[in-house]
Amino acid sequence: MDITFNNDPKLNIVLPVLYLAWQDNTLTKKEFDTLNEFINKQEWITKAEKEFLKSKINLTSPPSRSEFYHWKERIDRALNEHKKPQNLTELGLLIANADRPAFTDDDIKKIAPSFAAMESELGIMSREVISGFQSQKNTLTDKHNTVESFDVKKLTSLLDGSQAAIINKVKELIATPEFAFETSTDIMVYRERVLEWSKILAEHGLGSYAYPKEHGGKDDIEGYFSIMETLSYHDLSLVIKFGVQFGLWGMSILSLGTEKHYAKYLKSVGTLELPGGFAMTETHHGSNVKGVQTTATYNHKDRTFTIHTPEKYARKEYIGNAANHGEMVTVFAKLVIDEKDYGVNAFIVPIRSKDKNVLEGVTIEDCGHKMGLNGVDNGIITFDKVVIPYENMLDRFAQVNEKGEFESPIPSDNRRFFTMLGTLVGGRIGIPRSALAAAKTGITIAIKYGNKRRQFGPEGGSEVPILNYRMHQQRLMPYLANAYAIHFGLQYLTKRFINRTENEMQEIEALAAGMKSYSSWNTRNTLQECREACGGKGYLSENRIDDLKNDTEIYTTFEGDNTVLMQLTAKNRLGEFRKQFGEMNVSSIFSYVLDQAKTSITEKNPFATRNTDEQHLKDRSFHLNAFLYREKEIVSSGARRFKKLVDDGLDAFDAANVMHPHMLQIADAYLDRVFLEQFQNQLDLVNDTGVKEVLIRLYNLFALNKIEQHKAWYLEQGYMEGVKTKAVRKLVSQLCWEIRQDAVPLVDAFNIPENCLGAIVTNKAAEA
Amino acid sequence: MDITFNNDPKLNIVLPVLYLAWQDNTLTKKEFDTLNEFINKQEWITKAEKEFLKSKINLTSPPSRSEFYHWKERIDRALNEHKKPQNLTELGLLIANADRPAFTDDDIKKIAPSFAAMESELGIMSREVISGFQSQKNTLTDKHNTVESFDVKKLTSLLDGSQAAIINKVKELIATPEFAFETSTDIMVYRERVLEWSKILAEHGLGSYAYPKEHGGKDDIEGYFSIMETLSYHDLSLVIKFGVQFGLWGMSILSLGTEKHYAKYLKSVGTLELPGGFAMTETHHGSNVKGVQTTATYNHKDRTFTIHTPEKYARKEYIGNAANHGEMVTVFAKLVIDEKDYGVNAFIVPIRSKDKNVLEGVTIEDCGHKMGLNGVDNGIITFDKVVIPYENMLDRFAQVNEKGEFESPIPSDNRRFFTMLGTLVGGRIGIPRSALAAAKTGITIAIKYGNKRRQFGPEGGSEVPILNYRMHQQRLMPYLANAYAIHFGLQYLTKRFINRTENEMQEIEALAAGMKSYSSWNTRNTLQECREACGGKGYLSENRIDDLKNDTEIYTTFEGDNTVLMQLTAKNRLGEFRKQFGEMNVSSIFSYVLDQAKTSITEKNPFATRNTDEQHLKDRSFHLNAFLYREKEIVSSGARRFKKLVDDGLDAFDAANVMHPHMLQIADAYLDRVFLEQFQNQLDLVNDTGVKEVLIRLYNLFALNKIEQHKAWYLEQGYMEGVKTKAVRKLVSQLCWEIRQDAVPLVDAFNIPENCLGAIVTNKAAEA
Known part of the structure; x- marks a missing residue:
């Protein structure tokens, strides 16, 4: 055998x-x-x-x-x-x-x-x-799925708040057939479509929301922001065209001009009868706008101004609405009287006739094809001794009097310029809110796709939705939490701005500069992750991530380069710190040390730094203390370090240079703390149990994910030990796993019009 | 008075x-x-x-x-x-x-x-x-500038090595007027241009480099990679079209077919007379390609195969060359004989006639506009019972014998499939090298722009090149160091692949999968930073970062999703570890503990963990030990953790799910170590003092930047204390400051054709 x-x-x-x-x-x-x-x-x-x-x-x-x-x-x-x-x-x-x-x-x-x-x-x-x-057909991974634990409508209404009516109005509008996405790759076709859309919005009275009632508006700046944010679920070229026309162009008149300008221009700006732009940036001066070289020379004889581009790279660049449609622009130029420079001021300068012919002395080039926002006609403007009438100077902060003398309530050119810029801070609220909407759209697409896309599975079982994979959850859930955190934070910024007093302006400007950077960077990261999480589908233009990503790409640069804006924010924080502690003299050092010592006793003792108890890790005061500690320590060490550099003989400019990366950390720590506080405040305001519970989960993820991101710093400081940071990581993973079940209802709560979500979401047949 | x-x-x-x-x-x-x-x-x-x-x-x-x-x-x-x-x-x-x-x-x-x-x-x-x-006109920041401390040509020749001739040939070609970039946004125009370019390359004999001499080639796979990499300075749609035609299509015949296929097809593939594609991915099976559903049913009567798409989402998707130009494709389908499934095999299937009519039974849709690579005609193919002759089965690894029985030297369907895939590993070498070239182009543009773009300056002084700002340096210099590190690492991968033995194949496949992910992610990050570092200029399509970024965006997904590939790499590492230590039985645990204890004595003693001496921090053995420690510890803790999860009763699939993020770390730590080692090896080979010194600076930045990125982990492990990680950060900053002076010569050494660098670099007049 x-x-x-x-x-x-x-x-x-x-x-x-x-x-x-x-x-x-x-x-x-x-x-x-x-x-x-x-x-x-x-x-x-x-x-x-x-x-x-x-x-x-x-x-x-x-x-x-x-x-x-x-x-x-x-x-x-x-x-x-x-x-x-x-x-x-x-x-x-x-x-x-x-x-x-x-x-x-x-x-x-x-x-x-x-x-x-x-x-x-x-x-x-x-x-x-x-x-x-x-054969495993019943694994935990397989069984995990969507659970609707709360009332989605209630959460939507919490997010929309008092703005629900205008938000819904805009959503209805962008879901109409007229707003079908333009698919032509011909940028001229696209630009005309965007203009057409803008006109429809203006017809519905949406352009003039922020203007005074007597000039055709609604005196409702909050409504304006809501419109811009909601439009951002749709086409972002439209949003920027809208923002250039009704925001930058119109608001430059409102903020820098006076009653005579309002009466003459605002109504036709709001109806889009008078398309215009905002000509600040020059080729050689972008971040350092104070250095613009365009001149506005006062002519005593006829009380006119001559606007002139003194050299090639002083031309105005990237100007929205300039290449095709704009008829006038607000030009930022150095006012020159009798060969003396009186600093940067703003002037209304006509560039095109009503029949769209470029005016004499004006040369306009097209910026050409861009990475995104190709529906916006950005152009380059050069002025060759263009004469404008006296009234065209926007004269709220400075005037040329009848004797031809310069007058201003703000003597310093520097300060006047920054005061002028300060009135334009609205742009730094509109942009982060628009960025957030794009991030919400992206995360909605990626989560809905991940919930139905199946790939791999247990031996012998069927394939599993990819959103059930831990790795996939950890890629997307933190951005979902960020979207909520940033939503609440930007609501807070908006409210602070609307109810501002003069004294708060500097703080609000710094906050807006920081939040603009924070939100636009978050959008960049969110959309990158969403693209990859959708694989090849994320690469097809029909699925929207292409446009969302490429259009918002420039959000980190325009309205102020993020890295530069973060320096501004940090400078403000350092200034506040110094006001509080001065130059670290004996008494202030004493009180500072006392403060630090208190932290040491309550937070830096061996029990606290090694506490891995879940209740503790989810404790709001643990989060707030940790965030505050980071903020305070980074700002105070920044102040000390700067002082030491200068004391050691380094030139202030060199010292500032060395400090740049530290300054970014100062701004980041400050912003993290503000977003955390606002999320916490929001939790206290919610009554509905289901909504509250899911928001608490999201809140915990936001807080712990931030701590996890900065754990190297906490470990360096001895604020936490390895055993604790490891427990944080584990809890973040666990929260991602839990929130995966809420993910679809949580993005449903954004209530984004379905036509804005791309083919992979709207094509029901594609469901596996 | x-x-x-x-x-x-x-x-x-x-x-x-x-x-x-x-x-x-x-x-x-x-x-x-x-x-x-x-x-x-x-x-x-x-x-x-x-x-x-x-x-x-x-x-x-x-x-x-x-x-x-x-x-x-x-x-x-x-x-x-x-x-x-x-x-x-x-x-x-x-x-x-x-x-x-x-x-x-x-x-x-x-x-x-x-x-x-x-x-x-x-x-x-x-x-x-x-x-x-x-008035500060002589700050350190202001005075800092480019210094040419080494012979650029020598460094170029080090980078190009034995491939200089073919590299220069390709560079000459892409600098000719025929290769002027296509600016039309009409994707049909673009696709025809790319086809035209591909034909020129084929005419110059560049298509068939990798094929056997007897079939019109040069038997030079290394040359093929060099061509693909060098082409990547130019248009990336061309690179992918080139890769689809001569790589995927041609190499699938060479790797999976036998002599009869070579004789019949290879020559006309290499000359582009026979355009074809590679039809593996299906709508519902991308990462999990083993699950493809297309069938190839054997017909006993006439010894033919019927290729069929059994349901809508089993259609072949994203197939390059399919939408317009391809005449045949290699189809991956489950072989069915007498209703029995014999696993995935490959077949040559005609889809278009010579006059470009789509053949009967074949339906082709266009994937439409994509985020990038719009010069490649990706399509969706559906087969309706298409009959192909017997010879069209690529039969190197499996055959149907004369009796109509399945035969294969590899009995397991699984193993046979992965053996087939293994032969296609070349794609995972070409792609990371192409990605690297795009990163080199981006960093060259950003560094050259940063070197001439001036913004802000000391009070009373002139404005300063933005590359003199610490923050700007810290954004770009680490990516410059990465470009060199990855260059040397990919050269190593190429050489390993060329000189491979059968026994090494699994390791090389794992290495290629990992390096493809590592390089494509690095390119993603590099180009993102470059775009932002170039501000508004980076957003204009004429400056190239648009295309570089959007074209390479899909590199993280195609040829295998990075996250999935990293799991493959990690699995291989874990397998190697287990072979070494088994299931942590007494003796292996003992030797492991001993190994760890040795580390504790030499590296984890208080002196070492707190050593901030610059000489120590720049010591190669400190770097290598730290990298090795991280790699070993993460892989062994991974093995232990996995065992514990399963021992605790978790299903293996669930345990694998929990482990995903850990697995990514295993692969990352492994790859970091390999790149470090290869950089170190390279340093030993350089004789020229100037070149050696600048490479040492770059090497130190690469090594310390990686340690800085993973410092949280080192702190958690107690491998370093805060004082040391802070010293590392400081040294990274210092190295960025020093390397800024070498930055322009270092990118000049890439020797990228000037026409590939965009208007901001080539337009001399734009210099400030």
Whole structure:
């Protein structure tokens, strides 16, 4: 009788190992050697049986397909009939003893060690392998799915608040057929479409919301921001065209001009009868706008101004509405009277006639194709001694009097300029809110896709929605939490701005500059992750992430380069700190040290720095203290470091240069704290239990994810020890897993019009 | 006589403070209060003098413009005539005493404390302010610039190595007028241009480099990679079209077919007479390609195969060359014989006639507009029972014999499939090298722009190149170092691949999968930073970052999603670890513990973990040990954690899910170590002193920047203490400052054709 596994049941004890060797891995030389030696050593089998087993590990003659299947059947049968074996040898034993006992307990005791050694040498993780052998159709990963634990409508109404009516009005409008996305790649076609859309918005009275009632508006700046934000679910070229026309152009008149300008221009700006732009940036002066070189020379004789571009790179660049549609622009230029420079002032300068001919002395080039926002007609304007009338100076902060003398309530050119800029801070509220809307759209697309896209699955089970994978959750859930956190923070910024007093202006400007950077960077990161999370689908333009990503790409640059804006924010924080502590003289140092010492006692004791209790890690005051500690420590160390650099003889400019990266940290820590506080405040205001609970989960994720991101700093400071930061990481992972179940309702609560979500979401048939 | 500063010199002592209050800040209520109280307290001035001073801090009547200038003049004069005063009071004293002594030493002693208190209360950093008052035309920041410390040509020749000839040939070609970039936004125009370019390359014999000599090639796979990499300085649609045609399509025939296929197809593939594609991915199966559903049913009667798409989402998607130009594609389909599934195999399937008509049974849709690579005609293919001849099965790894039976030297479907994929690993070498070239182009553009773009500057000095700012350096220099590190690493991968033995294949596949992810993610991050670093200029399509960024965006997804590939790499590492240590039995645990203990003695002792000595921080063995420690610890903790999860009863699939983020870390730590080692090896090979020194600087930046990025982990492990990680950060900053001087020559060494660098670089006139 031939030796076979059927004829010689005891040999089946090695079946699982053989199966494994041939299934998962190439049978390597090392594996062959191990098995060969193992077979040689076995004393319970004959030489012939050894040869038979060796024939099963012959590299040149692998088991046939049917034999291989047969092995698997035996393994399956054994696993179905018995409780889970502990290792492959136990499993083999079950097969060998299946019909009648082939091994006695004594036999087993004898042979077990060599089997264990062999398994170990092969690097086999027995239980994992056995688990993998079994058909798993009911894994935790598979079963996890969407649970609607709260009333989505209630959360939407919490997000929309008092602005629900205008938000819904805009949403209805952008869902109409007239607002079908433009798919032409011809930028001229696209620009005309965007102009057409803008006109429709103006017809519905949406352009003039922020203007005074007496000039056709609604005196409702909050409404203006809501419109801009809601439009941002749709086409972002439209948003920027809208922002250039009604925001930058109109608001420059309102903020820098006086009643005569309002009366003359505002109404036709609001209706889009008078398209215009905002010409501040020059080729050689972007971030450093104070350095613009365009001149506005006062002519005593006829009380006019001559606007002139003194050299090529003083031309106005990237000006929205300039390439095709604008008829006038607000030009920022150095006022020159009798050859004396009176600093940067603003002037209304006509550039095109009503029939769209470029006026004499004005040269306009097209900025051409851009990475995104191709529906906006950005242009480059050069002025060759263009004469404008006296009234065209926007004269709220400075005038030329009848004697031709310069007059201003603000003597310093510097301060006047920054006061002028300060009145334009609205742009730094509109942009981060628009950026947030784009991030919300992106995360909605990625989460809805991840919820239905299935890929891979447990052995023998069906494929699993990719949103059930931990890695996928950890890529997306923190950005979902950020979207909520930033929403509440930007609401706070908006309210602070609307209810501002003069004294608060500097703080609000710094806050807006910081939040603009924070939100636009978050959008950049969110959309990047969403694109990758949607794989190839995310790359197709029909699925929207293309436009969302490329259009918002410039949000980190325009309205102020983020890196520069963060310096502004940090400067303000450092200024506040210095006002409080001065130059670290004896008494202030004493009070500072006392303050730090208090922290040491309450937060930096060994119990606190090693506390991994979940309740503690979810404690709001733990979060707030940790955020505040980081903020205070970074700002105070910044002040000390700067002082030391200067004391050591470094030039102030050089010292500031060394400090740049530190300054970014100051701004970041400050903003994190403000967003955290606003999220906390929001939690206190919610009554509905379901909504509150899900927001608490999101809040915890936001707070702990930030701590996790900055854990190196906390560890360096000794504020936390490794055991605690590891517990934070684990909890972040756990929260992502939990929030995955809320993810779809949470993005549904953004209530984004379905036509804005791209084909992968709206195409029901694509569901797996 | 009226009280004025002229008439009453002693009052000039407060001039600096007044100037400061009106210049830099809005005079806030608090500042007013402080100054008002200060004036009231002064006993050395009369009531009238007090009133005079108070008139100078009147919020409703600020100093006139000319008065303000006058103050500044006095301050400037004092600073020019005397050594640097220590605080504003000293400065004021210099002004007050300018003509004749207004204060005696005794006076000063009396009044000094109240002045100091006032300055402190206002939060004035005296020395910084005084430094700011002075015209600084010679700051360190200003003076820093490009220094050519080495021979650029020598570095280029080091980078190009043995491939210089073919690299230069390709560079010459892409600099010819025929290769002028296509600017049309019409994707059909663009696709035809790319096809035209591809034909030119084929005419020059560049398409068939990798094919056997007897089939028109040069048997030079290394040359093929060099061509693809060099082309990547130019248009990336061309690179992908090239890769699809000559790589995926041609290499699938070479790798999966046999001699008869080579003879029939390879020559016409290499000349582009036979355009084709690679149809693996299906709508519902991308990452999990093993799950493709397309069937190839064997017909016994006439020995043909019927290729069929069984359901809508089993259609082949994203297939390059499919929408317009391809005539045949390699289709991956499940082979079915007598209703039995024999796993995934590959077949050549005609889809278009020579005159470009789509063949019967084949339906092709266009993938439409994409985020990038719009010069590539990606399409969706559906097969409706398309019959192909017997010979069209690519039969290297499996055949249907004459009896109609399936035969294969590799019995497991799984293993056979992965063996097939393994032969296609070349794609995972070409893509990271192409990604690297795009990163090199981006960093070249950003560094050259940063070197000439000036913005801001010291008070009174000219504006400074933005590359002189620390923040800007820290944004770009690490990516410059990465570009070199990845260059050397990918050269190593290429050489390993070319000289591979069968035994090494799994390791090389894992390495390629990991390096593809590492390089494409690095390119994503590099180009993002470059775009932002170039501001608005970076957003204009003419400056190339648009296309570079959007074209490479999909590199993180195609040829395998990075997140999935990193799991593959990690799985391989974990497998290697287990082979070494098995299931942590007594003896392996003992040797492992011993190994760890050795680390503890040499690297984790208090001296080492707190060592901030620069020589130590730049020590190669410190780097290598730190990288190795991270790699080993993460892989071994991964093995332990996985075992524990399974031992605790978690299903293997669930345990794998929990482990995903950890697995990513395993792959990342492994790759970091390989790149570090290769950079180190390279340093040993360089003889030229100048080149060696600059490479050492770059190497140090690469190594320390990675440690800085992972410092949280090192701190958690107690491998470094805060004092050391802070020293690392400082050294990274210092290295960025130093390498800024080498930055332009270092990117010049990439020797990228100038026409590939965009208008901001090539337009000489734009230089400031």
